[in-house]
Amino acid sequence: MSCSHDTVAQARAILAGAQEKIDRLRSMQPYLIDLSLRENPVGARIGQTLADKLAILPRLREFGFRNILLGTLDYAMPDEPEVDDDFMMYLRDHQLDMNGCFAFTDIGIAAADGTFTPSPSQRKLQAYGVPNTLHEIYLSKAGMAGQYDLETLRRSLPASIAWLNANIRGDDGGQPRILINIVDGCDAFAEDPDTACSILSLLAEQAIEGISIEDDRGTYLPFQVGAFVAVARSFLPPPLKLLVHMHAGGGFENASVIEALLNGADGAWGGLPKRAAIIGHASLGELIANLVRVGNPHMQASYRLDQLLQLATRLQVLDEEEPVPDDLPILGNNAYRLPLSFFRQQAGRFMDLPPEAIGGAYRYRICPVVSDAAVIAGRLAEVTGQAAESFPEAVLNRMIRLMRRDLRAGKRIAYDEPAQLLQLFARASQR
Structure with missing residues (x-):
């Protein structure tokens, strides 16, 4: 059976579309915020002490991260300090460089009469001298319940942003970089897109760096995430930044981040290792490796790729006091233990990522059914x-x-x- 000229032309057009996406991934310079000091310990068996954090921070900088989140300024129990508080106070008291550093904060509340009360986390951000923030809100009904209603959110957001701009000293003494993180962003789009879009319109008028959208349970499919991001991008034109954070609930996380990037996201935030608040997330280690896979030259220029595999593994072992799961893709012990020579990934072959590209080496695993x-x-x-x-x-x-x-x-x-x-x-x- 022969193919018609039209069928062949259609096939070529489909393949050209895929290649166009590869080319976009190759050329982009993603905006990344590393959360290895917070995201990974949240879901870990052990966590990090102050000494651990002080040792990790210079390693993250050496690897190449320019944007690093130091921790969360706890919202639920702000009167009981955490290691994150001790860490930020130590950096402040020892006059250590915090340029490029962020902390999570929640919004303050503006009353109906216009009176604004900053949240304890905003006050701490100011007191600790952290220059930038991921400033968190909720938009779904379940997320807002017990915190604020939609009307309160609408009047509080501009007031909270204005307070930050007036009271926080940013990188090198400039304005703070404020990213509004919509914790339940995917839920909000799925539940009530009209409300979500109205809040995006409001945010587009604010003096902020941009926004971030989470799939906090990891339950949305990649094409849904791509659609949410495309809609958000239509309301938030550049230079406003649009970031995502994807958890691994359904196993879609890395595909969802790629889909987000192809639909207008500027980047992502996450820890370097896989460990996260639930069972894992689209880690920056995996994202960087996958951009290396498609031939993105900016990864080599920006990051110490020879350290990627070892650093990500060490950080997870520190948080867990257990080895990284053997069968974890990219970062796991078995990811580059060959059971059959045919599976070897080769430098220079399209879409292959040999372990040497991220600081690893091939090893071998005997599987009696296939090993050659x-x-x-x-x-x-x-x-x-x-x-x-x-x-x-x-x-x-x-x-x-x-x-x-x-x-x-x-x-x-x-x-x-x-x-x-x-x-x-x-x-x-x-x-």
Whole structure:
């Protein structure tokens, strides 16, 4: 069956559309705010002490982050300081550089008579000398419940922004960078798009850096996130920034961030490791790696990619006091342990991301159903310290045969374990 000229032309147009998206991802310089000092500890078993935070901050700067969130100025129990408070006070008291640093704050409330009361978190931001803020609001009915109604929000937002601009000293003594973070942004668009759009119209008139939209449970599909972002972008023209933050509830998080970028988002915020408030999020480590994957040159120019894999892993281990899950994509231990040579990602091949590109190296994992001679040789080299080339190909092939025979005989053996692998090698070496 032959294809018509029109069908071929249509196919080429579809592929050209995909390539146009790749080209856009390659050329963009995303606006990133790192939250490794806050997002990752929130969902961690252990968290971070003041000493931990003081050690982490220079590592984040060395890696290349220019925008770093120091912590959250707790809204629910502001009279009980957290490590985040101690951290910001320490930076202030020791006159350490906080340019490019942010903290989460919530809005103050403007009464019907025009009287404005800043929130405790705003007061703390001022007292601690943090120059910039992700200033949080809720827009869905459930999110606003018990905090404020829509009318109160409408009059409080401009007043709260005005207070920040009047009372916070920004980077290098200038105006603070204020990003309004709509915590339930995806919920708000899905529940009542008219109200969401009216608030965006209001924000477009304010003296702010931009806005941020969250999918705080990670339940919206990528095309929904893309649509929400496209609508938000239509109300917030550049130079206003539009950022996203995606949790991993449904497993869509990284696809959702890519979809957001393609629909007008300027960037994202998140921690460098995968760990987050629930089960994970679209981490900046993953986003940077995926932009490297498509050939974005700005990642190499902006970040120490040779540190990415090691730094992200170290930070998660610090927060958890447990190893990173083996099967985590990109950052997990098994992400670059080859079970079969065919799966090797190669430098220069379209859409491949070899581990060396983010500071890693290939290792090997024995899976008795598929592992080939090269993988077995690589794993033997890891276990014995001998060169992979020193293992005879005939012996490696006999190891494959023996694994198949053992499994057919009902023997379930973990050959990846060093003792079992060496025993298999000894059996295969016998003539």
